Amino acid sequence: xxxxxxxxxxxxxxxxxxxxxxxxxxxxxxxxxxxxxxxxxxxxxxxxxxxxxxxxxxxxxxxxxxxxxxxxxxxxxxxxxxxxxxxxxxxxxxxxxxxxxxxxxxxxxxxxxxxxxxxxxxxxxxxxxxxxxxxxxxxxxxxxxxxxxxxxxxxxxxxxxxxxxxxxxxxxxxxxxxxxxxxxxxxxxxxxxxxxxxxxxxxxxxxxxxxxxxxxxxxxxxxxxxxxxxxxxxxxxxxxxxxxxxxxxxxxxxxxxxxxxxxxxxxxxxxxxxxxxxxxxxxxxxxxxxxxxxxxx
Amino acid sequence: xxxxxxxxxxxxxxxxxxxxxxxxxxxxxxxxxxxxxxxxxxxxxxxxxxxxxxxxxxxxxxxxxxxxxxxxxxxxxxxxxxxxxxxxxxxxxxxxxxxxxxxxxxxxxxxxxxxxxxxxxxxxxxxxxxxxxxxxxxxxxxxxxxxxxxxxxxxxxxxxxxxxxxxxxxxxxxxxxxxxxxxxxxxxxxxxxxxxxxxxxxxxxxxxxxxxxxxxxxxxxxxxxxxxxxxxxxxxxxxxxxxxxxxxxxxxxxxxxxxxxxxxxxxxxxxxxxxxxxxxxxxxxxxxxxxxxx
Numbered sequence: 001x002x003x004x005x006x007x008x009x010x011x012x013x014x015x016x017x018x019x020x021x022x023x024x025x026x027x028x029x030x031x032x033x034x035x036x037x038x039x040x041x042x043x044x045x046x047x048x049x050x051x052x053x054x055x056x057x058x059x060x061x062x063x064x065x066x067x068x069x070x071x072x073x074x075x076x077x078x079x080x081x082x083x084x085x086x087x088x089x090x091x092x093x094x095x096x097x098x099x100x101x102x103x104x105x106x107x108x109x110x111x112x113x114x115x116x117x118x119x120x121x122x123x124x125x126x127x128x129x130x131x132x133x134x135x136x137x138x139x140x141x142x143x144x145x146x147x148x149x150x151x152x153x154x155x156x157x158x159x160x161x162x163x164x165x166x167x168x169x170x171x172x173x174x175x176x177x178x179x180x181x182x183x184x185x186x187x188x189x190x191x192x193x194x195x196x197x198x199x200x201x202x203x204x205x206x207x208x209x210x211x212x213x214x215x216x217x218x219x220x221x222x223x224x225x226x227x228x229x230x231x232x233x234x235x236x237x238x239x240x241x242x243x244x245x246x247x248x249x250x251x252x253x254x255x256x257x258x259x260x261x262x263x264x265x266x267x268x269x270x271x272x273x274x275x276x277x278x279x280x281x282x283x284x285x286x287x288x289x290x291x292x293x294x295x296x297x
Numbered sequence: 298x299x300x301x302x303x304x305x306x307x308x309x310x311x312x313x314x315x316x317x318x319x320x321x322x323x324x325x326x327x328x329x330x331x332x333x334x335x336x337x338x339x340x341x342x343x344x345x346x347x348x349x350x351x352x353x354x355x356x357x358x359x360x361x362x363x364x365x366x367x368x369x370x371x372x373x374x375x376x377x378x379x380x381x382x383x384x385x386x387x388x389x390x391x392x393x394x395x396x397x398x399x400x401x402x403x404x405x406x407x408x409x410x411x412x413x414x415x416x417x418x419x420x421x422x423x424x425x426x427x428x429x430x431x432x433x434x435x436x437x438x439x440x441x442x443x444x445x446x447x448x449x450x451x452x453x454x455x456x457x458x459x460x461x462x463x464x465x466x467x468x469x470x471x472x473x474x475x476x477x478x479x480x481x482x483x484x485x486x487x488x489x490x491x492x493x494x495x496x497x498x499x500x501x502x503x504x505x506x507x508x509x510x511x512x513x514x515x516x517x518x519x520x521x522x523x524x525x526x527x528x529x530x531x532x533x534x535x536x537x538x539x540x541x542x543x544x545x546x547x548x549x550x551x552x553x554x555x556x557x558x559x560x561x562x563x564x565x566x567x568x569x570x571x572x573x574x575x576x577x578x579x580x581x582x583x584x585x586x587x588x589x590x591x
Binding site for chain 2: 008010011012014015017018019021022024025026027028029030031032033035090093094096097102105106108109110111112113115116117118119120122123124125126127128133135138167171175199231232235236250253254257258263266267270271273274277278281282285296297
């Protein structure tokens with residue numbers, strides 16, 4: 001027994017540096033969440049006065065809180081649904097393409113935006129969606145449509161966010177589905193043809209069932225994002241005039257905490273989000289494990 | 298399979314090709330438009346005549362951007378960050394994935410360590426407490442603030458440990474029989490056998506570090522320490538925060554704010570476009586890698 005634990009020593013040593021870093025920078029902040037229950041004053045550090053749930057009641061008393069929560073869920077749900085359906089459709093269409101040059105070129109172009117940051121894409125969008133000089137509104141004008149302030153109008157902002165997020169991410173998901181499609185056994189198609197199935201029926205009876213596992217997996221995993229409406233994107237596209245429709249939990253935490261220095265209330269909101277997300281992510285992993293036999297490690 | 302095409306199939310093919318090609322063009326047209334603006338002269342850009350080709354071609358906005366000391370400083374900070382951050386991330390990923398890829402019979406603590414890491418995916422302290430820890434550990438205003446807090450990329454560790462588990466066990470057993478130590482087995486056997494996996498993870502790490510902007514924005518008190526994406530955030534997105542110097546105003550006589558922004562957007566995307574062919578090559582492999590499970 002003693003000899004065995006000695007032979008495990010190198011493994012412990014290999015893990016040691018990383019474990020220490022995770023302990024400090026991932027577990028440290030978890031303990032730092034106590035600020036949510038304190039009247040936090042930076043000079044006093046974590047020895048600030050305990051005030052129980054006062055920060056939470058303060059947040060609930062703010063008029064915008066419910067609205068922010070609603071915006072977060074509304075935008076993230078639209079993103080989840082659009083981000084699942086559209087890529088499935090495109091991968092099915094791409095699967096029907098026989099010319100490999102076309103297939104590869106399309107793939108190459110559609111997932112390029114995925115690798116660019118929201119700073120770059122935000123800069124591009126602010127330019128092309130500008131109501132005065134943006135090319136999109138120039139195009140709409142040719143069609144006789146009045147300029148639309150996509151990023152400054154509360155009726156448009158949430159949908160602009162969802163569509164532009166789709167622009168960035170659909171190509172990436174499409175490739176994931178396409179990878180699943182190409183792993184479908186060709187024998188199944190041959191059998192379907194022998195049974196007299198045309199292309200539509202092949203898609204319906206062979207391709208779609210073959211995609212079900214990956215669809216179930218990605219759907220369940222996306223559940224964990226219900227409170228993630230996309231900080232990087234919204235932070236770079238929003239402005240005070242669209243707070244009503246576009247302010248989300250993460251942007252609120254940023255402004256409360258790092259702009260207004262209200263550390264206690266900001267951490268309270270963050271804690272709320274972490275706890276709810278924990279439940280959603282755990283449930284989504286559990287579902288993925290049960291339904292799609294997915295294991296993290 | 299089927300060689301004679303029905304009429305319906307032909308019509309479908311034409312529409313399908315047209316739709317997919319149209320869609321892919323739509324995906325990159327915005328980028329091309331911004332590139333065209335950056336290469337056009339001020340008046341053309343302002344008049345809105347520029348669509349997808351430069352009008353009155355000029356390099357002026359690029360010479361302006363490249364002569365801006367703030368831009369060049371932050372560009373080099375980003376390069377340094379990518380180099381340092383990728384080395385740290387990859388080293389930690391490799392040395393952590395190896396012991397975690399062992400069976401419980403070889404390494405009893407494996408599952409405990411793995412859950413210790415996975416818990417950080419499920420639950421996080423959030424923005425404010427993380428900010429405080431970075432502050433307390435005196436990383437503020439140093440490049441380490443951009444590297445150390447995210448030094449252990451848990452997802453990549455899991456990805457690589459799953460890849461390691463897919464390697465033939467006999468090789469390692471043979472090495473152990475020959476008296477090799479775990480450290481040697483990892484670097485001489487596992488790492489060379491995992492080059493495609495490591496290349497995929499490495500490329501994604503590079504992209505991740507290049508594209509990060511929020512940490513630079515909040516952990517650097519001095520804007521001259523901003524990496525490029527954080528700097529671009531302040532000049533392209535939140536322009537009202539930037540004070541324009543007299544030199545800036547002078548150069549704006551020749552180029553407009555719009556063309557200079559466009560040039561900076563394109564410069565910020567350029568390194569990604571340069572490594573894009575490599576990304577692509579390893580991209581599908583990476584997806585397969587993610588699904589390697591026993």
